[in-house]
Amino acid sequence: xxxxxxxxxxxxxxxxxxxxxxxxxxxxxxxxxxxxxxxxxxxxxxxxxxxxxxxxxxxxxxxxxxxxxxxxxxxxxxxxxxxxxxxxxxxxxxxxxxxxxxxxxxxxxxxxxxxxxxxxxxxxxxxxxxxxxxxxxxxxxxxxxxxxxxxxxxxxxxxxxxxxxxxxxxxxxxxxxxxxxxxxxxxxxxxxxxxxxxxxxxxxxxxxxxxxxxxxxxxxxxxxxxxxxxxxxxxxxxxxxxxxxxxxxxxxxxxxxxxxxxxxxxxxxxxxxxxxxxxxxxxxxxxxxxxxxxxxxxxxxxxxxxxxxxxxxxxxxxxxxxxxxxxxxxxxxxxxxxxxxxxxxxxxxxxxxxxxxxxxxxxxxxxxxxxxxxxxxxxxxxxxxxxxxxxxxxxxxxxxxxxxxxxxxxxxxxxxxxxxxxx
Numbered sequence: 161x162x163x164x165x166x167x168x169x170x171x172x173x174x175x176x177x178x179x180x181x182x183x184x185x186x187x188x189x190x191x192x193x194x195x196x197x198x199x200x201x202x203x204x205x206x207x208x209x210x211x212x213x214x215x216x217x218x219x220x221x222x223x224x225x226x227x228x229x230x231x232x233x234x235x236x237x238x239x240x241x242x243x244x245x246x247x248x249x250x251x252x253x254x255x256x257x258x259x260x261x262x263x264x265x266x267x268x269x270x271x272x273x274x275x276x277x278x279x280x281x282x283x284x285x286x287x288x289x290x291x292x293x294x295x296x297x298x299x300x301x302x303x304x305x306x307x308x309x310x311x312x313x314x315x316x317x318x319x320x321x322x323x324x325x326x327x328x329x330x331x332x333x334x335x336x337x338x339x340x341x342x343x344x345x346x347x348x349x350x351x352x353x354x355x356x357x358x359x360x361x362x363x364x365x366x367x368x369x370x371x372x373x374x375x376x377x378x379x380x381x382x383x384x385x386x387x388x389x390x391x392x393x394x395x396x397x398x399x400x401x402x403x404x405x406x407x408x409x410x411x412x413x414x415x416x417x418x419x420x421x422x423x424x425x426x427x428x429x430x431x432x433x434x435x436x437x438x439x440x441x442x443x444x445x446x447x448x449x450x451x452x453x454x455x456x457x458x459x460x461x462x463x464x465x466x467x468x469x470x471x472x473x474x475x476x477x478x479x480x481x482x483x484x485x486x487x488x489x490x491x492x493x494x495x496x497x498x499x500x501x502x503x504x505x506x507x508x509x510x511x512x513x514x515x516x517x518x519x520x521x522x523x524x525x526x527x528x529x530x531x532x533x534x535x536x537x538x539x540x541x542x543x544x545x546x547x548x549x550x551x552x553x554x555x556x557x558x559x560x561x562x563x564x565x566x567x568x569x570x571x572x573x574x575x576x577x578x579x580x581x582x583x
Contacts, residue, residue, distance in 0.1 A: 169218030169358030174231035218358025219254025219327030225261025254327030277301035315351025421458030
């Protein structure tokens with residue numbers, strides 16, 4: 161039987177935006193505080209307008225084990241709107257909102273079901289008295305779940321379509337806690353037709369079929385590291401059990417990373433115009449409010465001006481003034497200067513002075529890195545990163561090749577600024 165459902169998770173309702181400075185106007189600050197709640201509202205409207213049969217929520221509905229009343233009521237109200245349209249909802253908890261946490265006494269509607277912890281249980285997804293799918297799920301009792309929960313999921317013989325609902329890290333994805341660790345092989349062995357996963361904030365289809373394995377991602381980015389479109393999946397299953405999962409952007413405010421070259425920009429005033437135009441174009445393309453993170457790149461005469469902190473600060477201020485208090489808003493959060501001096505590098509490398517020799521050494525280091533011969537550089541960093549206090553300050557792990565190349569570029573630009581000015 162053909163049916164549809166929404167797969168979402170990692171709502172982190174009523175959680176703050178991070179990475180913002182103190183200058184954010186109150187109107188924008190309020191919009192950012194409410195963004196996670198409004199993204200949940202958009203998901204509910206998508207489900208209702210799409211006439212889906214069910215909504216699956218794969219953990220971390222709330223930011224912390226102690227849910228705020230505001231978040232709990234907002235979530236309950238969304239579930240109630242779904243129930244009014246006869247749409248069932250199925251929820252598991254994750255590491256951020258385990259069942260051991262505190263929550264205010266808020267009554268959920270009858271068509272909303274939260275899976276218990278302990279062991280996997282199942283619930284039918286019904287339409288007109290007929291079971292069209294069976295949802296298997298398990299919640300986190302506590303935050304630190306380290307056992308392989310996926311290995312405990314098993315399809316039953318009489319199921320028309322089997323869905324696993326789980327908050328887990330598949331394959332040890334870096335940058336996320338290794339909660340309920342499992343592999344794609346574990347998921348395939350369960351017999352599920354579709355895995356509705358949560359925990360990883362970047363949406364992805366890990367496997368297209370047999371079974372379909374999907375991370376829904378979070379529906380609202382909350383810091384500069386979550387700059388891509390965020391949303392959920394609208395999933396359709398046809399009469400033969402074939403799955404089509406389509407991503408739908410649900411974010412209210414989008415972090416937008418913009419790179420702008422200064423190579424064709426001659427003056428500071430033109431730079432202000434170019435940054436403003438880039439932000440306006442990005443906001444129009446996004447179709448929603450954005451928080452812009454601008455990086456200036458390339459070589460040009462403006463590099464020397466941009467090395468003066470006051471110039472970049474004034475550019476920042478002038479661009480912000482251009483956008484006023486429009487709706488949707490476009491807020492310029494940061495401008496990062498990654499420009500390079502305007503010189504003929506190839507010619508300067510051939511010179512016999514100190515700068516020429518220094519530039520040749522930088523180039524030799526780049527070539528070694530690109531050819532996988534980074535041992536010398538790593539040896540130079542080894543003592544630094546072996547120091548426990550310094551290692552914590554630097555983030556724990558030595559930089560990889562791409563990071564080392566970026567550091568070389570930055571160091572080279574600073575050397576050129578110093579040596580080229582003094583001849």
